[in-house]
Each structure stands twice: as structure tokens, then as C-alpha cells.
Amino acid sequence: MNGNLSLNDIKPGEKGTVKSLLSDGSIRRRLLDIGLIEGTQVECIGRSPSGDPSAFLIRGAVIAIRCEDCRNILITA
Amino acid sequence: MGLTSASVGIKAVDLGLKIKKQNENDAVVAIAGNPNVGKSTLFNNLTGMNQHTGNWPGKTVANAQGYCKTSEHSYVLVDIPGTYSLMAHSAEEEVARNFICFGKPDATVVVCDATCLERNLNLVYQTIEISEKTLVCVNLLDEAKRKKISVDLKMLSDKLGVPVVGTTARRKRTLNDLLRELDSLIDGRTASIPKTVVYDSVVEDAISIAEPAISKAAGNSISARWLSLKLLDKDPSLIQEINNSLGFDIMSDPDVCEALKKASDYLTENGYYRSVLKDSIVASIVRTAEHTAKQTVKQADSGYNSMDRRIDRILTSRIFGYPVMLLMLALVFWITITGANYPSQLLSDLLFTGQQLLSDLFIKAGAPDWLHGALVLGVYRVLAWVVSVMLPPMAIFFPLFTLLEDVGYLPRVAYNLDKPFKKCKACGKQALSMCMGFGCNAAGVVGCRIIDSPRERLIAILTNNFVPCNGRFPAMITMISIFFVGSAGMLDSAVSALGLTIVILLGIAMTFIMSRLLSSTLLKGVPSSFTLELPPYRRPQIGKVIVRSVLDRTLFVLGRAAAVAAPAGLVIWLMANVTVADVSLLNHCAEFLDPFAKLIGMDGVILMAFILGFPANEIVVPIIIMAYMAQGSIIELDSIAQMRQLFTEHGWTWITAANVILFSLFHWPCSTTVLTIHKETGSLKWTAVSILLPTVTGVAVCFLFTQIARLLI
Numbered sequence: 192m193n194g195n196l197s198l199n200d201i202k203p204g205e206k207g208t209v210k211s212l213l214s215d216g217s218i219r220r221r222l223l224d225i226g227l228i229e230g231t232q233v234e235c236i237g238r239s240p241s242g243d244p245s246a247f248l249i250r251g252a253v254i255a256i257r258c259e260d261c262r263n264i265l266i267t268a
Numbered sequence: 269m270g271l272t273s274a275s276v277g278i279k280a281v282d283l284g285l286k287i288k289k290q291n292e293n294d295a296v297v298a299i300a301g302n303p304n305v306g307k308s309t310l311f312n313n314l315t316g317m318n319q320h321t322g323n324w325p326g327k328t329v330a331n332a333q334g335y336c337k338t339s340e341h342s343y344v345l346v347d348i349p350g351t352y353s354l355m356a357h358s359a360e361e362e363v364a365r366n367f368i369c370f371g372k373p374d375a376t377v378v379v380c381d382a383t384c385l386e387r388n389l390n391l392v393y394q395t396i397e398i399s400e401k402t403l404v405c406v407n408l409l410d411e412a413k414r415k416k417i418s419v420d421l422k423m424l425s426d427k428l429g430v431p432v433v434g435t436t437a438r439r440k441r442t443l444n445d446l447l448r449e450l451d452s453l454i455d456g457r458t459a460s461i462p463k464t465v466v467y468d469s470v471v472e473d474a475i476s477i478a479e480p481a482i483s484k485a486a487g488n489s490i491s492a493r494w495l496s497l498k499l500l501d502k503d504p505s506l507i508q509e510i511n512n513s514l515g516f517d518i519m520s521d522p523d524v525c526e527a528l529k530k531a532s533d534y535l536t537e538n539g540y541y542r543s544v545l546k547d548s549i550v551a552s553i554v555r556t557a558e559h560t561a562k563q564t565v566k567q568a569d570s571g572y573n574s575m576d577r578r579i580d581r582i583l584t585s586r587i588f589g590y591p592v593m594l595l596m597l598a599l600v601f602w603i604t605i606t607g608a609n610y611p612s613q614l615l616s617d618l619l620f621t622g623q624q625l626l627s628d629l630f631i632k633a634g635a636p637d638w639l640h641g642a643l644v645l646g647v648y649r650v651l652a653w654v655v656s657v658m659l660p661p662m663a664i665f666f667p668l669f670t671l672l673e674d675v676g677y678l679p680r681v682a683y684n685l686d687k688p689f690k691k692c693k694a695c696g697k698q699a700l701s702m703c704m705g706f707g708c709n710a711a712g713v714v715g716c717r718i719i720d721s722p723r724e725r726l727i728a729i730l731t732n733n734f735v736p737c738n739g740r741f742p743a744m745i746t747m748i749s750i751f752f753v754g755s756a757g758m759l760d761s762a763v764s765a766l767g768l769t770i771v772i773l774l775g776i777a778m779t780f781i782m783s784r785l786l787s788s789t790l791l792k793g794v795p796s797s798f799t800l801e802l803p804p805y806r807r808p809q810i811g812k813v814i815v816r817s818v819l820d821r822t823l824f825v826l827g828r829a830a831a832v833a834a835p836a837g838l839v840i841w842l843m844a845n846v847t848v849a850d851v852s853l854l855n856h857c858a859e860f861l862d863p864f865a866k867l868i869g870m871d872g873v874i875l876m877a878f879i880l881g882f883p884a885n886e887i888v889v890p891i892i893i894m895a896y897m898a899q900g901s902i903i904e905l906d907s908i909a910q911m912r913q914l915f916t917e918h919g920w921t922w923i924t925a926a927n928v929i930l931f932s933l934f935h936w937p938c939s940t941t942v943l944t945i946h947k948e949t950g951s952l953k954w955t956a957v958s959i960l961l962p963t964v965t966g967v968a969v970c971f972l973f974t975q976i977a978r979l980l981i
Contacts (some may be wrong), residue, residue, distance in 0.1 A: 217720065220353075220355055221720075221797070223551070223554070224352045224550065225799065226386070226390070226554050228551045240585065240587075242687070244687075244696070246580070246683065251383070251386060253580075254799055255683050255686070255799065257690065260798070
């Protein structure tokens with residue numbers, strides 16, 4: 192099941208490596224700017240009280256991303 | 269179809285900045301950096317200014333400038349809004365980009381967070397492409413040390429080709445190193461040959477095809493390499509800015525067009541379509557930053573340490589997240605109310621003794637009655653009211669609030685509240701501008717610049733007034749303690765705090781309702797995407813926070829209120845004492861407004877006080893009291909019981925008091941806020957909406973409340 196994992200598929204405490212970004216437009220730019228390029232390691236830190244967004248440790252910074260944006264960030268576990 | 273900036277009426281935020289040099293030789297230095305890296309603290313310590321600082325991204329939203337002198341140079345420093353990148357997304361990032369790219373500063377200082385250097389290097393690499401005279405300042409070295417992170421500054425400087433200094437902005441001594449480097453950079457004593465990012469070979473080839481013609485057309489004012497890259501990238505807003513800066517349309521040059529076409533064709537031949545090109549550019553920068561950071565930074569573990577992890581696990585947990593937020597809110601109010609009781613009483617005793625003395629003085633000097641009335645009973649008394657009622661709660665609330673900001677709690681609030689905001693088709697960052705609104709709605713409106721999407725930003729601006737600012741708390745507290753709680757004991761102030769919290773929650777609920785309403789009517793659209801940085805918690809500088817927030821914010825706001833209160837006091841006294849057909853002007857006006865005011869459970873005087881309070885909400889209750897005292901029999905007013913008596917004599921019930929609270933929560937924004945909204949939206953239409961929306965809400969809520977309450981009794 193390593194085919195189409197996205198950031199939504201890792202639980203708090205788990206890590207993944209970015210494979211590709213499906214998003215486009217300004218959010219794509221934003222995600223690239225925070226360093227989400229191919230090969231970047233991402234760790235899920237936690238979820239907000241209502242379950243969305245989730246927080247991820249990306250290149251030393253903690254960034255909150257909504258689940259509909261996470262869906263477009265493909266990873267390998 | 270998404271909403272464009274033009275269709276929602278938000279114009280691009282202009283630079284709005286005229287560099288004011290103190291003398292002609294002043295060098296202009298831009299202070300840039302990622303959000304939340306201690307830029308403003310650095311700026312303040314260098315200039316001795318008091319730009320407000322806080323631990324959350326997007327604190328600086330407008331450029332600020334200050335001056336600083338060394339033995340060799342004098343500088344104009346420009347504090348630029350924090351930005352991750354110069355490829356602008358939001359209005360405030362555009363401000364930053366435009367200043368660094370086109371403001372032509374003599375030098376640019378890029379402030380970096382030592383605990384998170386890699387991400388910061390992204391901006392550094394983008395800056396050195398444009399600005400040859402760049403100084404990199406690795407800040408927060410103390411935090412880094414605490415987290416066992418060390419940065420090899422010498423090697424970093426070699427890698428980047430520009431000077432690098434390490435600082436701890438809170439410590440002034442380290443800033444001298446920074447200034448020394450700046451002097452020598454400006455004088456050209458430090459060699460600065462930026463080693464810019466090397467892109468993929470295809471991109472580099474394309475640049476070399478385009479560069480010669482562009483270099484010829486544009487001259488030396490802008491780096492031709494950077495210009496080539498941006499023209500190939502075809503970002504329309506940036507090209508517009510480039511043309512403005514050059515003073516002509518660079519695309520009208522036939523050689524440039526030809527070279528660009530050739531380069532573009534070359535890119536497409538190699539499979540570098542526009543999106544691929546963009547990705548490849550960003551990826552090269554990120555990889556270079558990663559590489560440089562790997563070589564220069566040594567760290568024991570990740571920047572997000574276990575302590576932060578543990579705190580976040582509680583503050584954003586499913587079980588505790590929301591309760592902690594509520595508790596924090598109630599606690600802040602409880603401390604404010606409890607702490608303000610005693611000094612308020614003291615101040616009011618003091619100021620009214622002062623009034624007695626003044627009166628005696630006037631009588632002794634044989635001053636005419638009208639003069640004594642206008643100055644002492646009018647101007648002085650309203651001023652005294654404003655000061656004694658406003659000052660203590662503000663002097664407590666502002667520092668508390670600033671502490672929460674300083675620690676880094678506010679971004680967690682935005683994180684927790686994003687889902688509800690998303691449900692209303694708005695942006696979670698609206699929570700941040702809403703929180704700023706508690707301090708001052710005008711500041712909250714400016715703060716909305718951190719929101720990327722123009723539609724969501726406009727929603728945040730239009731609904732900011734639904735949370736009460738500091739100028740409105742005291743009136744609410746007064747009403748709650750007079751009509752709903754009783755005296756001023758420990759337990760009672762807890763009940764007051766609870767009451768106030770409920771009122772605030774009502775305001776927040778209305779913010780959600782109105783955001784949802786706007787999203788489905790005037791500002792249709794779907795929520796856009798959202799990324800929010802949760803910065804590390806920092807130990808607050810308690811002493812500094814107290815001094816700064818009392819001196820800067822409290823006194824500033826109080827000064828503004830007092831400036832309005834003095835003339836308002838005069839006007840209200842005149843209105844109460846100038847009579848037409850044996851009835852005072854005040855009564856004429858009040859009578860005119862009375863029928864309408866009665867419908868919404870208030871009376872003409874109250875409604876008039878709200879109208880006169882347009883310049884500053886702080887003066888609403890003092891005006892009501894003044895007006896009643898001018899009509900009635902009570903002269904002295906120094907206890908809650910007497911105030912209650914004054915109000916009940918004029919026909920108040922708990923329904924009236926509740927309506928005053930509700931109307932105070934929901935009515936037109938104060939004049940400063942209205943002006944700010946106009947400036948931020950650049951549109952009369954949206955300014956009108958921002959006035960009508962809360963006003964109609966207030967009238968409707970008060971009307972319904974009154975009718976229902978009367979039915980029930």
C-alpha cells in the first residue's frame with residue numbers, strides 16, 4: 192500500500208518523505224516556500240482539537256496544514 | 269471563478285512609505301527576515317523605537333522606519349513585514365518584496381532565526397540575487413544555545429559570499445557588531461560578492477540566452493540575472509512592478525522580446541513549462557539552503573524541542589484545547605476586573621477631590637458660572653471619568669494580552685479555531701486579527717493583511733468590529749457590576765469576569781455567523797488553502813512587556829480617548845445648558861432620538877451618547893452620566909450604589925443595561941477604525957458595509973431582546 196499515500200495518512204508521531212505535490216496555484220508556491228520539495232522529511236506533530244488542521248514538523252519549523260491541502264501532498268512512508 | 273483583488277475591491281497595499289532622511293547622507297537600510305525572528309526587537313533596540321513586538325508570524329504589517337547612528341554613518345532603518353519568500357502571496361509579503369526589490373535600499377539586512385536557519389536561508393538566497401549589499405544577521409543565538417544548536421558564522425559567510433554577524437537582539441552589545449559590519453559594508457570595506465543559487469542547467473542556459481539583451485535594456489539599476497529569471501517566470505504583478513521601477517515597459521524593447529522568446533522556447537523544448545520552471549527554481553533554492561545549512565549548523569535534535577511538544581499536546585489537545593482557551597479568556601478578564609477595582613476607586617476619589625479644588629479655585633477667582641460649568645463640570649469631569657474608568661483596566665489588560673502574544677499562544681488559538689472558521693468559509697488566521705481586535709479594532713483591521721485570500725481578508729476586516737476593543741470593555745464591566753453583580757468583592761469580580769466572558773463569546777459567535785453570512789451573500793466563495801506556522805514558545809520578557817504595553821499602548825489609547833473626551837465634555841455641557849424654548853438642547857436631541865431608542869430598549873440619551881462616542885467608544889458611559897447629572901439631582905457620584913440610583917432614576921432596568929452592553933458590542937466601529945477600513949479596502953462601498961453590518965445587527969439584536977424580555981416579564 193505504498194502507492195498513493197498523502198500527508199493525511201500519517202498519524203501524529205509518524206514520519207513520511209514528500210514524493211510530489213498535486214496542488215497548484217498559490218498554495219503550491221506556499222508549500223514549496225516552506226520547503227516541501229521532493230525528498231523532504233515530514234513528521235506529523237499533532238492535530239488541532241477539532242481534528243483539522245494538523246501540525247507538521249518541516250525543516251525545523253512547525254506548520255499547520257489543512258487536510259484538503261494535505262491530500263495533495265503525496266508521500267512515501 | 270475565484271475572486272480577484274479587483275473584484276472584491278482590495279487594492280494592492282501600496283508601499284505607503286516615504287523614506288524620511290534626516291540628512292542627505294543617510295543610508296537607507298532595509299531590515300528583512302522571516303516572520304517571527306525577532307526582527308522588530310532588533311529594530312527597536314537599534315533605533316530606540318517602540319515598534320510593537322509579539323511572538324507570532326505577521327506581527328509587523330506595515331513598514332516602520334527609525335534612525336540610528338554610528339561613528340561613521342547615520343542610517344534610516346526600515347522594518348519590513350516578515351516574509352518567507354520574495355515570490356509574493358499576500359498583501360504584506362508584496363509590501364516586503366516591493367521594498368527590497370524596488371525600494372533601492374543602500375543595504376539590506378536579512379535577519380535569520382538561528383534555531384531554524386535552513387528555512388531562513390531561502391529568503392537570504394532570494395535577497396542576495398537582487399541586493400548585492402546584503403548583511404545576514406543570525407539572530408536568537410541565545411535561544412539556539414538553549415536548544416544546543418550552533419552555527420558556524422564564518423563558514424556561512426564564505427558560503428553566501430556576504431558578511432554574516434551573530435546577534436542576540438535582546439542584548440544590546442551584540443548589536444554593535446552588527447553596526448560595525450554595516451558600516452564596513454556601506455563603505456565597501458567588506459567584500460560582498462554574493463554566491464547566488466545555481467539553477468538546473470536548462471534554467472541557467474535560458475538565463476544566459478535572455479540576460480544580455482535585458483542587461484542592455486535595463487541598465488545597472490536592477491540585477492539583470494534576477495530580472496531575466498523573473499521575466500521568464502512571467503508573474504504579471506511582478507512584471508508590472510518591474511516596469512514601474514524601470515520607468516518603461518521592458519517588454520516593449522524588441523531585443524528583449526526576442527531574447528525572452530528564444531529563452532522561453534528553449535525552456536519548453538526541454539520540457540520546462542511554466543509550472544515546471546517555477547518548481548525547479550524554488551527547489552534549487554530550497555536544496556541550496558538545505559546544503560548550506562547542513563554544512564554550517566550543528567544541532568543535537570530538531571528545532572521543535574520536547575518541551576514545546578509537551579505544551580502543544582495540552583494547549584491544542586482534543587480534550588483541553590477549547591476549555592483552556594475559554595479559561596484563559598476568563599482568567600484575563602478576572603485579573604483585569606479584580607485588579608482594576610481598587611485603583612479605579614482610588615483614581616476616581618483623587619480626581620473628584622481635584623474637581624472640588626478646581627471648583628473652589630474658580631469661585632475664589634470670581635470666574636463666571638458658565639466658565640466654571642464648561643471647564644470644570646464639562647471638560648474636567650468627563651476627562652476624569654474617562655481616566656479613572658479606562659486607565660486601570662487597560663493598564664492590566666494590555667500587558668496580560670501582550671504576554672500571551674509574547675509567549676506564542678496566539679498562533680495556537682488560530683490553529684484551534686481554523687476548523688470553525690473554515691466552516692464559515694473564512695480563514696483561521698482571522699482568529700489572530702480577531703484577537704488583535706480585543707486590543708484595538710483599528711489594529712485588528714490592519715492585522716488582516718496576514719490573510720492571503722482577498723475575499724477572506726475582507727471578511728475578517730468587515731467582522732473585526734464584532735469583538736469589543738479595550739475601549740468598550742470598561743463600559744461593559746461597569747454595566748455588569750452595577751446591574752448584574754452588585755458590589756466589588758473577590759467573588760463578585762469572578763462573576764463579572766464570567767459575565768464579560770459570555771459577552772465576548774457572544775461577539776465571537778456573531779463573528780462566525782456574520783463571516784458565514786458574508787460568505788454566502790456579498791462575498792461568495794470557497795475557503796482557500798491555509799498554512800500557519802506555530803512558532804516555538806519563548807520565555808516572555810515580563811518587565812519589558814509591562815513597561816512597553818503600559819507606555820506605548822495604554823497611554824497612547826488613553827491619550828486618544830482623552831483628546832476626544834475633553835471636547836466631548838464641553839459639547840455635552842453646552843448641550844445640557846444651552847436652552848431653546850426653555851428646554852435644553854440635550855433634551856431636544858434626546859427627545860428626538862427617544863422613540864427609536866425606546867424600541868431597542870434604551871433611551872434618547874444613551875443613543876446620543878453612542879453617537880457622540882463615534883470618535884472614541886471610551887466616552888459613551890461618561891457622556892450618559894454627564895447628561896443625566898445635568899438633568900437630574902445627583903451631584904456627587906462616587907459609588908456603584910449611587911450610579912445605580914442615578915440610572916434607575918432615569919428609568920433603567922436590567923433590560924436597559926443589557927441593551928447598552930449589547931449595543932456596545934454591536935454598533936458602528938469608531939472613527940479611527942472606519943478610517944482604517946477605508947484605507948485598507950480602498951473602497952467606500954466596503955467601508956459602508958463595515959458600518960452598516962454591525963449597526964443593523966445591534967439594532968436587530970437589541971430590538972428582539974427587548975421585545976422578548978418584555979413579553980417574559
